[in-house]
Amino acid sequence: MSYFVNEKGYYGDFGGAYIPEMLYPNVEELRQQYLSIIHEESFQQEFKALLKDYVGRPSPLYLAKRLSGKYGANIFLKREDLNHTGAHKINNTIGQILLAERLGKKRIIAETGAGQHGVATATVCALRGLECVVYMGEVDIKRQAPNVARMKMLGAKVVPATSGSKTLKDATNEAMRDWINNPVDTHYIIGSVVGPHPYPDMVSIFQSIISEETKKQLLEQTGKDQPDYVMACVGGGSNAAGMFYHFIDDESVKLIAVEAGGKGVDSGLSAATTYLGKEGVLHGSRSILMQTPDGQVVEPHSVSAGLDYPGIGPQHAHLFKTGRGKYVSITDDESLNAGLLLTQLEGIIPAIESAHALAYLEYMKFKGGENVVVCLSGRGDKDMETYMKHFNL
Amino acid sequence: MNRLQQLFQNKKKDILSIYYTAGYPNLNDTLQIAEALEKAGADFLEIGFPYSDPVADGPIIQASSKQSLDQGMTLQILFSQLKDLRKTVTIPILLMGYVNPVLQFGVENFCKACAEIGIDGCIIPDLPMYEYEELYHSCFEEHGVSNIFLVTPQTSEERIRKIDGLSNAFIYLLSSAATTGKNLDVSANARTYFARIKAMDLKNPLMIGFGISDKQTFDAANEYASGAIIGSAFVKCLANGDVEKNVKTFMKEFRN
Numbered sequence A: 001m002s003y004f005v006n007e008k009g010y011y012g013d014f015g016g017a018y019i020p021e022m023l024y025p026n027v028e029e030l031r032q033q034y035l036s037i038i039h040e041e042s043f044q045q046e047f048k049a050l051l052k053d054y055v056g057r058p059s060p061l062y063l064a065k066r067l068s069g070k071y072g073a074n075i076f077l078k079r080e081d082l083n084h085t086g087a088h089k090i091n092n093t094i095g096q097i098l099l100a101e102r103l104g105k106k107r108i109i110a111e112t113g114a115g116q117h118g119v120a121t122a123t124v125c126a127l128r129g130l131e132c133v134v135y136m137g138e139v140d141i142k143r144q145a146p147n148v149a150r151m152k153m154l155g156a157k158v159v160p161a162t163s164g165s166k167t168l169k170d171a172t173n174e175a176m177r178d179w180i181n182n183p184v185d186t187h188y189i190i191g192s193v194v195g196p197h198p199y200p201d202m203v204s205i206f207q208s209i210i211s212e213e214t215k216k217q218l219l220e221q222t223g224k225d226q227p228d229y230v231m232a233c234v235g236g237g238s239n240a241a242g243m244f245y246h247f248i249d250d251e252s253v254k255l256i257a258v259e260a261g262g263k264g265v266d267s268g269l270s271a272a273t274t275y276l277g278k279e280g281v282l283h284g285s286r287s288i289l290m291q292t293p294d295g296q297v298v299e300p301h302s303v304s305a306g307l308d309y310p311g312i313g314p315q316h317a318h319l320f321k322t323g324r325g326k327y328v329s330i331t332d333d334e335s336l337n338a339g340l341l342l343t344q345l346e347g348i349i350p351a352i353e354s355a356h357a358l359a360y361l362e363y364m365k366f367k368g369g370e371n372v373v374v375c376l377s378g379r380g381d382k383d384m385e386t387y388m389k390h391f392n393l
Numbered sequence B: 001m002n003r004l005q006q007l008f009q010n011k012k013k014d015i016l017s018i019y020y021t022a023g024y025p026n027l028n029d030t031l032q033i034a035e036a037l038e039k040a041g042a043d044f045l046e047i048g049f050p051y052s053d054p055v056a057d058g059p060i061i062q063a064s065s066k067q068s069l070d071q072g073m074t075l076q077i078l079f080s081q082l083k084d085l086r087k088t089v090t091i092p093i094l095l096m097g098y099v100n101p102v103l104q105f106g107v108e109n110f111c112k113a114c115a116e117i118g119i120d121g122c123i124i125p126d127l128p129m130y131e132y133e134e135l136y137h138s139c140f141e142e143h144g145v146s147n148i149f150l151v152t153p154q155t156s157e158e159r160i161r162k163i164d165g166l167s168n169a170f171i172y173l174l175s176s177a178a179t180t181g182k183n184l185d186v187s188a189n190a191r192t193y194f195a196r197i198k199a200m201d202l203k204n205p206l207m208i209g210f211g212i213s214d215k216q217t218f219d220a221a222n223e224y225a226s227g228a229i230i231g232s233a234f235v236k237c238l239a240n241g242d243v244e245k246n247v248k249t250f251m252k253e254f255r256n
């Protein structure tokens, strides 16, 4: 069984490019060229150099000793929080901006929820001198004021999405509408492994640096390049896709994906897509999404804006359906507690998104001595207000 | 031959099609609007079934879709509203909407419901050609439902030929690559593009849509195609007041 995309753009039953004709030329151009561009030596050199000198890679693989002591396993943290701009998102935006340049595009658009992807996009646009427009739900603009200010300071135009629920899904709709209306000079940097083919594959290739480094670092630190478990949180699924990438075909490595349970999976306020969703089409691909019986997309809820999305990428839908990956969920409160625990045991304040992955350690049954890698996808600076409110800090 | 194919056989010019959102302005206005439009001289209709995330639509159709959904519209309800359609409406009717509600309803069930009621075709903008060919085409054919494809200024000639081969009613020529509700700028560029497609001499007739809002843009479209499709401009005029009166007032500009 293949867990990667086939030549038609599908992962098993999922994927494809469900886009209106207006987007076809852009998406088709990308489909025809993304692999050859990414594999060019000059591209790889530039990409690797920027990841090293600008982003600060390789990100450390840190054996969290006190956390390991608590859970009775060797817990390694893949420190994507130490990247420039504070999350894994920049791995993808660096890759896509280099690709956009090679396609001759002059204008960049993006959607953002928490603002991490928006900041990562505005950052690479500043770096390369390209025009940048970021769509962000009106509700998220209010929730994530510091990131809005960062984007503006970086020279991006932040456009509020005022339709629907005014959050990430609606920002994505607005970005797609912008792309429809600007069919020639614009590249859309999607922030996760969602969207029409080839986006899910392309974004996972750019994020695969996470597991590529992890393998080398594990070999150095443990003498073995395979862990027993890799764990990551899933919004659209890009940090998880990058964390899983080089382990997917090695079935001895267990893949654990943690979704946002919100106030509880059956509370009506949740973003646990695999639990609540059904197969369908959203934002250009066939996947699993939260929807009514009539096929209308349902509003998700999560305390972390980055996980507040009603779908998951098609590769995740495939890993879930085939049983290759285990998909679980963690509530708002559990994630906040896990964030506090990591802070006090290891001196690392994680993004609330990443804290979801950490929180699932409570549910794992270890025999002792297993090697576990958790993707620490981002740092918690952006979440201080939420932590402060919750813990009365 | 369905009603749509018949229409295009009998009428080569000046065909006027109107789009409106089902369940808007009031949930149960759907059939009445169809009847009023036929009376006022529309040649065929596109009835939009609403979707929560209409990426190809501008603000006017987004708002009508949202209002319709808020009022409880579903595909199931739409089909029941239209069940006696053919007792009072004779012009061809298309359904237009996004693919996910169709998937959830079931493609086979959807085609069957269309055939039973007397729906002649559909426009599903986010259903790609490859998936249509592989999974939907035979079901559509079997139930006599025509699938309408869109063409934009950026669509390649090779692809247009392929679309022509898969179509059996008409081809929907987008005035520009844009979401719905923008005003057509009848510029030299648009004219060159219309003329280029016209010169391809396709087997299917052409209808021009997106940005057609008044007599002037309608006439311009008619120079290059069998007719034109009006959407946002009509939906906008339904916002306030009596439905029948609004339809009459709107149609006066085009038909007297």
Ligand SMILES: Cc1ncc(COP(=O)(O)O)c(C=O)c1O
Residues within 6 Å of the ligand: A087, A088, A113, A114, A115, A116, A117, A191, A192, A193, A233, A234, A235, A236, A237, A238, A239, A240, A305, A306, A307, A351, A353, A354, A377, A378, A379
């Ligand atoms: C720190 C962090 N982790 C995770 C996510 C979720 O995205 P994905 O599932 O694509 O990794 C986000 C999204 O904003 C994020 O900022």
